[in-house]
Amino acid sequence: MHPFDHATAEGILFTDQYQLTMAQLYFRQGLHETVVQFEHFFRSYPDYGSHKAGYCVNAGLESLLQWMQSARCRDEDIAYLRSQRSATGQRVFEDDFLHWLRANGNFDTLSLSAVPEGRVVHPNVPLTVVQGALAMAQILESSLLNHLNYQTLIATKAARIHESGRGQLLLEFGMRRAQGNGANAGARAALIGGADFSSNVGISHALGYPPKGTHAHSLVQIFMALGEGELGAFRAYAELYPDDCLLLVDTINTLESGIPNAIRVFEELKRKGHQPVGIRLDSGDLAHLSIQAAKMLDAAGFPDTKIVLSNQLDELVIMQIIAQIQDEAVHNSAPHNGFDADAVITRLVYGAGTNLITSAGDPALDGVYKLVAVQQADRWIPAIKISESPAKTLNPGHKLIWRIYDRRGKATADLLSLDDEDPRELPEIVMHHPSDHARYRTLQQADIQEIEPLLIDVLKDGQLVYELPSIEAMRVQRKADMNRLDAGVRRLLNPHIYHVSLTQRLWELKQRLIESAANSA
């Protein structure tokens, strides 16, 4: 078996071919060390088909920084590039460029500012700003987008699933349906966005979280095949894990076999002084089975045991489970079969796998990385890309990003300004829609509680100037940002549109550049 070369496939060559051919072109034109600015942003919230996000949760920065630190041109990479041939057999990359790349093929000179991980973010707002020599800033594009698009997508999905579960514990179970090692990036992003734990052992360890799990159907099957049955499997599990006893009850028949057997084992545990943890339901009508399981566990004296639900959960499925439990509580209010819906709902735990780790419904965030300015003779020249769709025309030049909180303390808009503007110093702020001339509004300072700058300096000439927060700190930040979102924006279905606006001066620059591009074309 020819061993797969991870160092090659995951290092500096983890990029698209055109980044390297463009870098050589810049080198040949003497532009490779021209200082430029690229911005990373996404254009629209994930749209899951039947529902759409009203916010995203930013994630992936630290993973990107780690890649940038470790990815650097090695002799093997240069040897490979030297071997590449064009259609007519010519070398694609020439020696002088490769010589330059061998010495400079790293990200040690780039500066980077970013919106921190865990923050709630919105479309068309620069989330990552890269400044430095053109060639390496260009080569960075593919990997930067790879790291940031996916983790922001999954942190967002996790936040939505967490919201739908009303803050009950959420476990990430998706490794088996992820894209190879992408499972690790997904688990990390899920933890930032709203999952409390992951089943993935390695990444949980690397991030300092205990991995979580129950057992699989195969445990019960083994005991059945050996003649000891489900009860034997449960007893063996309880004996070994008396304080972590969580039993999967649907291998044979949930209500007639699984839960009665679990209760017998729980009673045995209780007699020995242990507190059973609960059961897991992985098939069938999860709302109905949760109610029945809760009643059976209550009647047996285990009102504090958890009911873990899994099987294709996402935010809509969980919303429906909760609605159905509430519904059945109203319709079954006769004393002999009544139950307290809240008591059932607050003992639920959600295990989300496939739909979380793939962001089912919309498996990609449309983040892009665009050139916005070029430095020439110490002057910055804004760059623009015109699109036939006005919404896709770039917001040009060096910009700052501000979040504006209204008098209630709720975030009311993200504002993009030129980098020499401070909206805190303006008596009133004219806020333009990014592409529609007719749509703008004016905010008075009296209507504003706070204006917060969002971009943080992360790298200065390759040096880390930012103290990377822990995952826990990111989670705290996410919760704080979520609480400062308007309930309408936070809604799972048909959320209000959050405003992202341009200042008067940025709007004018953009219009000027669109005109001059049209004239020069």
Add this chain to the structure above:
Amino acid sequence: MHPFDHATAEGILFTDQYQLTMAQLYFRQGLHETVVQFEHFFRSYPDYGSHKAGYCVNAGLESLLQWMQSARCRDEDIAYLRSQRSATGQRVFEDDFLHWLRANGNFDTLSLSAVPEGRVVHPNVPLTVVQGALAMAQILESSLLNHLNYQTLIATKAARIHESGRGQLLLEFGMRRAQGNGANAGARAALIGGADFSSNVGISHALGYPPKGTHAHSLVQIFMALGEGELGAFRAYAELYPDDCLLLVDTINTLESGIPNAIRVFEELKRKGHQPVGIRLDSGDLAHLSIQAAKMLDAAGFPDTKIVLSNQLDELVIMQIIAQIQDEAVHNSAPHNGFDADAVITRLVYGAGTNLITSAGDPALDGVYKLVAVQQADRWIPAIKISESPAKTLNPGHKLIWRIYDRRGKATADLLSLDDEDPRELPEIVMHHPSDHARYRTLQQADIQEIEPLLIDVLKDGQLVYELPSIEAMRVQRKADMNRLDAGVRRLLNPHIYHVSLTQRLWELKQRLIESAANSA
């Protein structure tokens, strides 16, 4: 920055926590070295919402084998597991188990048979069969599913996109929208399934394919910002890559700026004796623009240049592009603006990114890994898992897999038999639907051209006994299998259902086990 520990997150601990807690339970019960058989299969074809696959292309095996070879318990892994604590502060993993795991925590004793990569495959057919000691066969589950589910999903999507493009060149461009390093697994699978090349440099190198690419909008933007415009950018590109000159023409205005500028540069190239490659269109009405571009290029004397299309392509978008080109050819048949649809269609090249690498519409294959037999005193006991949905009830025991070709040489069914059956020796074959009693058919040998066994021995007690094919050989296999599919099964929309059947004896075993499980519950 605390460096991310790849060896931990991607080694033996790239698994779910419950695999390890179950392994310890098996150890405690003396079952850890009990020989068992697990089977991996998927339950249904990818369902993209508006369309559904009628076949899958198998992929991922070699990646899995490489992981199995490199993933083995290290002291650091054991130290971490030793540090895990239960809810009440007890150690989760005890010393005797960890001692065993340190010595045996690898896959060196497992046997594995599989359907080779590149083969067309169908639901409920065992694609990978693992035999060996229970504890390690169990720990393997998460990573096995991770590798095989995703790559089969993407090989399938690539095959469909390739089909929709009628065999025109297909390029994989998806790194920026993949799940971290999963981009590499995705590119590999795309090459097996139908992509001809990838833009991903590292994995292309690792697999021995030249990476492909053009240039990005940023190249044109840079030149515009510096006052040299699109034409300057194109000239610089043509000068450096005279024999690979493929120009992205939609940065400003495709028809009024991009294509005319490209043609000027092509003329300059031609005068210098070079053959320009073509243009890329990345926005707008790709069918209409392809026609216009073809006319302009033809009129300028470049009928052989390619037109590369990108921007959210998938099999339906490509099908529509081709239909629209054919439509416009019929409706614009007046001599002054007529054109030959086939001449346009056969110069197209497709670049598929997001929708290929994420399998948009259905981003996960529902592959599972189920215990089917347990060895006791040299006797194999079939294991079953009953489900409330009959289609999800396991096909038990040791099985063999056969593909039956009809008199036309087309594959008509995959047949699952007991492992001591050879359907080639039966005068007639009764073929049962896997779960519906009423549905079966009988095939005479006279109606059969060939019966082909599908499973190949890959590992015998951890030793590789199979010569791993090259990606190229897998592609040849895929094409051969596709050609032996009925056109109805191969169809992109509403394909015919391919039959997967059980022999009479396997059907009888399954019914017997279902009854006995029902009685024992």
